[in-house]
Amino acid sequence: MSDVAPVYYVTGTIHSTESGAPTALMELAYRLAVDESPYVKNIRDHVVTLITPIVEVDGRDRMVDLFRWHMAHPNDTWPNLLYWGHYVAHDNNRDAMAMTLKLSQNVMNTFVGWKAQVLHDLHESGSFLYDNTVGDGPYNAWLDPLLTNEWQMLGWNNVQEMTRLGMPGVYTHGNFDTWSPGYLMFMAATHNGISRLYETFGNGGTAETVERTLSPDETARTWFRQNPPLPHVMWSLRNNNNYEQTGLLVSLSYFANNRQQFLQNFWEKSKRSIAKARTEGPAAYVLPADERRPGAQAELLRVMQKQHVEITRATAPFTVAVPTRRAARGAGSVERGAGSDSGRSALSAPRSALARSTETREFPAGSYIIRMDQPYSRIADALLDYQYWSPNDPQKTPYDDTGWTFPEGFAVATVRVTDPRVLDVPATPVTDTVRATGGVTGAGPVVAIDANGDVALATLRYKLKGADIQAAEEPFESGGKRFARGAFLVRNVAGADLDRALQTLGLRGTALASAPDVKTHAVRAARVAILHTWISTQTEGWWRQAFDAHEIPYDYISTQEIAKTPNLAAKYDVILFPPAGGSGQQIIDGLPMWRNPMPWKVTPETPNLTAFAQTDDIRPGLGWQGMANLQTFVQNGGVLVTSVNTADFATQYGLAQGVTMNHPRRGTVTGSLLRTRLVDDASPITYGVADGLAVYSDAGESFTVSNGRGGRGGRFAGLGGQRETGRGTADDPDVPQGRPTLDARNAAPTPERTEPWQGGTVTGDMLRNPTYLIPPDQRPRVALRFSEQRDLLASGLLDGGSDIAQRPAVVDVPVRKGHVVLFANNPVYRGETIGSYPLVLNAMLHWDNLNAGRKLDPR
Known part of the structure; x- marks a missing residue:
């Protein structure tokens, strides 16, 4: 062991x-490479x-x-760095789970x-050096305590040595919780290594020397x-470099001097990872061969392969003890076995957490x-x-997402098996x-190709441009097989x-003697734009x-191009408008128009900016x-x-009548997976x-739906919505006390009528004066609601949730002829939500037939 040199990997920017x-x-x-001082030579040798x-x-x-543009135009305001990589900016350091980016x-x-x-x-970001991997908790619960x-x-050791060298502002702990394994450095933590991260004092991306004044919170003396x-x-770039280099040299020296202990720990953590199946559990996870969404299952398994996880495949049927089916409620639930370490992670509902049979x-x-x-x-x-x-965790502000269960996000069945017999299955x-x-x-x-929610169905439509593809609006049986609504019929x-x-x-088709x-x-290949x-x-x-990953073509356009194109049709x-940052008013106004134009454009002065997205001035919205x-x-028939x-912007500015967005109190949900229910299949x-x-x-955003213009004021009857404070449940009328009980004809002074396919309300005032009553064929149609x-x-994290539960999602x-589709959730997120991609893709595939299956209330 003394002759083995450990490997210390440092990454930047x-x-x-x-x-x-x-x-x-x-x-x-x-x-x-060249320093011959004993301190550096010891590092190099070991x-x-x-x-x-x-x-x-x-x-x-x-x-x-x-x-460089800033240096050439010193008196002008310069634009922010809008595009870092080709796809994402700051989130590139949140990709260590799904591994979608090449850099990851x-x-x-x-x-x-x-x-x-x-x-x-x-x-x-920190001043002057924050070693944030020690953090403040909670630590990721799947890590070995040795780490x-x-x-x-x-x-x-970093704090001790750099303080001894006379360098102020070096500390550890702080507010980083080390819960999510999505950070780049966490690749080490989840693969038996040691993850580390420094936050040092930068100058906002510049190489200039800048006079800085710190806030009292930053300069307060605390226990840590x-x-x-x-x-x-x-503060200059030189100061920043000195802190980074000194911290690294101190760490490398400590690692060189204690290499045997760290190598012993690395071996021990690796050994304990292998022993985990029989000591800590579970023994294995099983992804059944009869998965209804094999394409999504394959995508999940490919994530595992990118993580260098070993996968085997059973060569024969096998039986093991698993939890009873009632423990699995969702499209992609992870069924948990009896005797599992439930103190380490909890099921999504108390009644399921108690299901150990x-x-x-x-x-x-x-x-x-x-x-x-x-x-x-x-x-x-x-x-x-x-x-x-836990909502009661001392860390009240999680640093990033709190829940990411991949089988749930991919809507893929997965069974967590604690029965050690699974290790003896021939595979x-x-x-x-x-x-x-x-x-x-x-x-x-x-x-016929069944509608199972696999993303590849959309890819197929664009690959077979000349094909006649029809979607079945009802389930049917043919050739001894049952097909769901939306099944493709290809000719x-x-x-x-x-x-x-x-x-x-990876799609399975069944040739039929005749159409059902x-x-x-018709399922037509929509012309799609993604709007930014x-x-x-x-x-x-x-x-x-x-x-791009699923080979679905689109144009990439900005709000400025929308403003210059009267005939978008x-x-x-279809125009997709993903979450964009900023309020509705900021989307319209853009950035403040004072001072100078701020170009984002490929020029001889800025040759590396994005050719796929350019403008002479980023300010107009x-x-x-x-x-x-x-x-x-x-x-005129388009789909937004x-x-x-x-979605909040669309409801605020009259693009989607009868709907408003609800924002729960702060801290109710932080980056979690929430269960939904299918309202309109x-x-x-x-x-x-x-x-x-x-x-x-x-x-935790959700919607309130009304059949009246504007969307505010009505209660979401039957689906856990709003009503005045009073007796009973959310669906009961508030009956004043001290007077005789009224019969059904007189119980509600302004009767409300609600149908489940609409989810909205029709009040008595609307019936008497229908000016603001939305016509039946224009009323909002709820597709999914929260559970x-x-x-x-x-x-993840849910504190309460009564202001989210049962509301439209x-x-x-x-x-008129078109549609606005509203998502209270983000259905396409960090490569972790493959299960909800079909909701967006279906809106595209059926863009000119979204009224299919709609039942109209004649009132």
Whole structure:
């Protein structure tokens, strides 16, 4: 062991506005290579130091361009760095779970390939150096305690040594909770290594020397920061580099001097990860071969493969003890076995947490088994298990998401097995990239493809541009098989070509002798645009990534282009407006128009900015002309899809009558998965979507629906909505005391009528004066609502939830010939919500038939 050199991997500038790491790390590399001082020579002789100075190289080039533009125009206001990587900005440091970005995959492969012991990522925000991996808790519950102890050792040594060297403002602890495994540095923590992260004092992306005044909170002396930062300082890139380099040298020296202990811990953590199956549990996770969404299952397994998780496949049917079926309520529930370590993670509802009875269950041959007796069992367990963040946790402000259970987010059945017999099941290792099997069986002129919510159905529509594809509006049986609403009926495609396409996409088709006798409508390849603002391009980047990954074509346009295009229908059938940042008024106004124009454009002065998104001035927003153009587009038959703040914008500014957005009190939900219920399975938006789907919610937004213009004031009858304070439940009338009970004819002075397919209300005032009563064919149509409160939380943090439970989550609002589709959730998020992608894709595929299956209230 004494002859083995540990590997210490340092990365910098994944966040492109944090400009110090590249120069600090290049200088460190030179020093480690040539410095002959005993201190550095000891490091060089006993530690292998890997360095990636810039993780997000495109963003670094763009940041340099902007800084040079700033230097060339010193008296002008310069634009923010709007695009870092091709898809996402700050969120590139939240991709260590789904591994959608190439930079994440590159760092992971480097760390695992070198069998490194440490991944140390450099960031900028703290003053002057914050070693935030020690954090304030709660720590991720799937980690080996040996790691959390190593954090303490390394962190406090940093504080001790740098304080001894006379450097103020070095501390650990702070407000970072180390719960989510989505950060780049967490790749080490979940793969038996040590994750570390510095926050040092930067100057907002510039290389200038700037006079800085710190707030009293930053300079206060606390128990964990006995030597706080100076309240006033002249700060330069050199200062930043000195702190980064000194901290790293101190860490490398400590690691060199204690290498045997850290290598022993690395071996012990790896050994305990393998022993986990029989000591801590679970023994394995099983993904059944009879999964109704094999494409989504394959995507989940490919995430596991990117995490270097070993997967096996059963060669014969097998039986093991599993929890009774009542423990699994959602489309992608993880069934948990008896005797599981429930103190470490909780089920989504108290009644399920108490369900410990088991049954013997047979799994078919071909089922996938992710065994926990493997080196990287902890990342598999962390992603496949449930998370529970207590509302009473001392950390009141989670740093990032609190729940991410991947089977729920992918809507894929997964069974958490504690029965050790699963380890004896005959199985073969899966060495190739997992793909769902597909192709055509049978013979006949019509090929039926079931609607199961797999994303590949949308990809197929765009690949088979000339095909005649109809969607069945009712379930049917044919050829001994049952097909759900929305099943594709494909004609006019050569058999070999269709079979090849289905094999490539992992879709299964059944050739029929004749078309079923059900009502159908055409599925056309919509012309799609993804709309962005110039305020923030962060969250919509995940939508673009998903569309590119699944080969679904789109145009990428800005709100400024909407304002310049009176006839949007000539170009597009569907406009997707993902969460965009900013209020509704900011979407319209844009940035303040004072001072100078701020270009984002490829020029000789800024050659590295994005050619796919350019403007002479980022300040103008949608404007009132853009609003008018967007309204005309919808009224003439277009579909506008909105999500979270853009849905709020659509309701505020009259694009979606009869709907308002509800914002729960702060802290109710933080980055969690919430359970939904299928309200209208005849809506094309829900084709293939199973009841109980868990959707991502950042803050617990929901809708109130009314059949009156404006949407406010009505109660959401029968679905847990608003009413005056008083006796009874949310659905009971408030009966004043002290007077005789009224009969049914007189009980409600202003009667309300509600139908489940509408979810709205018709009040007596509307009936007497119908000016503001929305016509039946234009009323909002609720597709999904949130579950009852007891079942609402699937994974993460939920404090209360009565102001979310049973409220609409996805609403389709007809607007003359077109539609506005509103999502209270973000259905396309960080590559972690494959299960809710079909809700968006269905709105596209059936854009000109969204009224299919609609039942109209004649009143």
